Amino acid sequence: MDIKIISWNIRGLGRREKARAIRNLIKERKPNFLLIQETKLGKFSRSVLRSMGCDRSFEFCCTPAEGSAGGLISFWDPNVFDKSLAYITKRIVVLTGKFKGSDIDCGIMNVYGPTNDAEKEVFFQEILDEMNKHKVAWVLGGDFNAIVGMEEKQGLSWNYAAMETFRSFIQKAKLVNLPMSGGAYTWSNNRDPPTHVRLDRFLVDVTFFEGFLNLKQSLLSKAISDHNAIALENNSYKWGRRPFRFYNNMLAEDGFDEMLVGKIKNFQVNSSKEVICNMLEMIKGVVKSWSAKRKHGLRVKSADIEKQINSLELKFQSEQAVVSDRLIDSG
Template structure:
């Protein structure tokens, strides 16, 4: 399953230009989950969501701004992520639910960390309490307003105490800071001389990485905010159409050789073309169709067959309908022998031995 989460500190959603920038971001990247920081809005209307490019399948939660600052927006495609509970704070929104096709609870946290150093330690303590209180797979993203090392900042001053606070939080929460591709910094003050800092990032835990093993985070081109948007993406490799492979055991199955013989005869009687590639395509399609119709009876689990035989033999020993049970046992044993022969043929062919 592919995954794409975009996080962006937009510095205000009130202007049409900002909404248009997000709409273009969604149109080009097609994320299933959206983290927006600094909306600077007290409420998010359905019309604004549509203007942002979120269709009717998107659900959202919003932490309102206080005055003309802050404000956090989470939006997600309900076909991809099903919400079960949430925690909304002034500095973060945590949503808990399950991804389509997965049974494990996942926590997605959109973060807008405090810019004042005196508030950062308490903020990370609160965030750690939320993580420890829930047995979930974790993905945190947003503007943390914190750095982990001197490499995260190109400027003239560093607060080493706050660096240690942030590093301790990452370590205590057992989170992974994936490498950032496409650039080293996510914010710039646009002054001369400039200061560049990596304030935005995604942090995930090991279970999230096991679920999405190809996950990586990338820097997106800077638009009209002084922050770059970042994307956490997991893309399943596309190996193209699965090639057709013929297994030799099919030649021993009842009815298969008659099918192939009939298809060859029909080909010669209905066409004057002697092109062998056309015949091969016809036989390939016939073999695929025959296998699809007989797959359930051809590829049974030998383990299941053995368990069914064992259960029936136990009934037979207890004197329960001996004649009918014995007949069924003999039929199942015949199927088991046939399945073991198929398995051996498949393993032999896969090994490329002659």
């Protein structure tokens, strides 16, 4: 069974551009499970779900924000995941069930940890207690607001007691802190000089590993939040070619009629096969090319800018890591 779980601290869903960012993420990555933190929404409805580009069949479970802080949403494709139980608190959303094609009982936990170090021990004990209630294969994903070691933070200081609390929780829960490809940090304060931290991650247990091979955790390019989205995937299935679609609004676009008439005339002059299916195949190709250039040009530019930003961040992080190593060695 192929799974694709994405976690993202979006820092507020009230703005239209945030919903658009999630919609683009869903369209590009096609997750069957999405964990969102810091929605900052008191209520959540299917209209919000549609604004994010989720399929109508998607189901969701959420905990509201308190004022303008917090809020969690987990939504999933019921054609992929059969939910059996849901449990929510202020900082976690727990779903148990089975992925289609698998006989393993799974628990998917959406996590948003406290920023106050004094609250972390109680928070992690709450998670541990909830995990012990259910004999399932666990996946925890979200913004833990915690690090396991000094290598996960650049800038400012480290709280060693808080790091030990997080490490102790991971050991007691028998979870694996997965390596992450694509970068070392998931959050930046975007200041000069900046601080980079790995606050977001997926933690899985051994049973989940045994049930889903080829698991990979990766850092996605930063978009509109100061957090990067992260993905947990074991996808190996090829979905095949996408179907061709013709939209009526293309007929109203400047230059489309002239382009299409010119292509048809050129085909009639140069083709030795006056067969309707050959002409239709040619028309499909030119329409797809037109659509790709006109409709997706802005999206491509936006993706290129995001990649450039991500590349610059990775370069800066690498340079800062060298400086930090030198400071540690000299100390």
